[in-house]
Amino acid sequence: MTWFKNTLTKSLNIKYPIIQAPMASAASIELAAAVSNAGGLGSLGLSYYKFEDILSDYKSLLRKTNHSINLNFFTHKNPKKNDIQAKKYMNEMQKYFSEYNIPIIPNLINTTEPFNSEHLELLLKMNPKVVSFHFGLPNSNYIKSIKQQKILIISTATTVKEAKILEDSGVDAIIAQGFEAGGHRGTFASSYNEGEIGLFSLLPQIVDATSVPIIAAGGITNGRGIAAALMLGAKGVQLGTAFLSCPEATVHPLWKKALSESSEKETRITKAFTGRPARGIVNRLLNDMENKKDIIPDFPTVGSVVKPLAHAAAKQGKNDFLSLWAGQSAPMNRNVTSKKLVELLIKETSSILKLYKNT
Ligand SMILES: Cc1cc2nc3c(=O)[nH]c(=O)nc-3n(C[C@H](O)[C@H](O)[C@H](O)COP(=O)(O)O)c2cc1C
Structure with missing residues (x-):
């Protein structure tokens, strides 16, 4: 039995249990x-796609691969x-707009819409292997329609409680997102503080508490990380930062x-860029908003105000307002x-797991 063949790879119809976030x-x-x-x-x-661009990009993707897609x-x-x-937030941000001579401060507007009936209709039309x-999760009627069409459903948990909610709602696999993870915390039914659990603790507890395949996410960049996740009971891994x-x-x-210049202590969780906790490399806005x-207004409005500052500063070679x-x-x-990264991950995982084969 090879390490890469299991219930998850079988259901997703993929060769290796490595998911690009x-x-x-x-x-x-x-x-x-x-x-x-x-x-x-x-x-x-x-x-963050414009709705009208989704289908054409999906079609372009299908021209580049005929394998499973999420x-x-x-x-x-x-x-x-x-x-x-x-008002307090806009007053605080005013100084940056003055510094960059940007005369009009944009309004707080939603930068993304949650999954809705239009998305559902389009998803069913696109019919990918996985969503x-x-x-x-979206509401239970949407879940029912997606399941009827046999599209596999995955979602993220940051606590055991959230994993149980997802399992009870009928998901096919759960991503256990450790506190190490880059980008937005997937937390949805626990407080953000409750979801601050490292992957080494979170993963085996979610594996023990549920019976669907668990995908490990957070801090995995090489074969050592993949092998460790598999040892802790994961059936697959999801890597984000490594692909950046x-x-x-x-x-x-x-x-x-x-x-390329970062060190292990230079990332922090912040609401400064979107209004929702996410992990990023420390820079000026992250520090200023600490x-x-x-x-800071709630997700997803803040981005509309930060974006012009990010552009203006980036033009001057500064990452001060970039998330x-x-x-x-x-x-x-x-x-x-x-391609090379996936090849390396497979090779490294195989050679590490070989070491333990006969013990
Ligand atoms: C730049 C970036 C953007 C992300 N955007 C999303 C997203 O749109 N949807 C999602 O489910 N997860 C998103 N995530 C979170 C990943 O799914 C995953 O939990 C995380 O990357 C795992 O940790 P790692 O970055 O240490 O590999 C994002 C992560 C990063 C780094």
């Missing part, structure tokens, strides 16, 4: 296609209006530079193509 705006169709063609599961994060959506709740908080959700240094990732050069969390999403293992990233 669906990183909204950072994972391109080239990245997803390369990973799927190399035997893993390529994913497309669709949350499409990913956010399932957040849009925020209630909070005028007092918004994954971040921040919980691949040429196929659509990552700003300043973000790439920050990744003690002002209470005035430099990255997990705690970013310093172990390798600058290789995504």
Whole structure:
């Protein structure tokens, strides 16, 4: 029995249990296609897409691969209006707009819509092998329709409680997202503090508490990490940060530079860029907002205000307002193509697991 054949690889119809994380705006169709063609599961994060672009990009992706693909959506709740908080936040941000001579401060507007009936209709039309959700699940009628069409459903848990909720809702596999993970915390039914659990503790507890295949995510960048996750009971792994240094990732050069210069202590969880906790490399806005969390409006409005600042500063070569999403293992990233990365991950995992074969 090889390490890479199990219930998860069978149901997803993939050769290796290695999933490239669906990183909204950072994972391109080239990245997803390369990973799927190399035997893993390529994913497309669709949350920041214009609705009308989804189908054409999906069709382009299908021209690049005929292997399984995962499409990913956010399932957040849009925020209630909070005028007092918004005013305090805008006052705080004013100084940056003055510094960059940007005369008009944009309004707080939703930068992404949660998975809705239009998305559902389109998803059923696209009919991918897998759909994954971040921040919980859409309503049970949507789940029913997706399951009727035999599209596999995956979602993220950051606590055992969330994993049990997902299992009871009928998901086919659960991503256990450790606190090391880059990007947004998937937390949806626990407090953010309760979800601050490292993968080594979270993963085996979720494996023991549920009976669907568990996918480990957070801080995995090489075969050692994959082998450890498998030992802890995972049936697969989902890697995000490791793929950000691949040429196929659509990552700003300043973000790439920050990744290559980062150290293990330089990432932190912040609400500064989107209004929802996410892990990124520390920069000016992250630092400035550290003690002002209470005035940051809820996801997903903040991005509309931060974006013009990110552009203006980046033009001057500064990453001060860019969301430099990255997990705690970013310093172990390798600058290789995504095809090469998947090949390395397979080779490394195989050679480590061989060491233990006869013991
Ligand atoms: C740049 C970036 C963007 C992300 N965007 C998404 C997303 O759109 N949807 C999602 O389900 N997860 C997203 N994630 C989280 C990943 O699915 C995963 O939990 C995480 O990357 C695992 O930790 P690692 O980055 O240490 O590998 C993102 C992660 C990163 C680094």
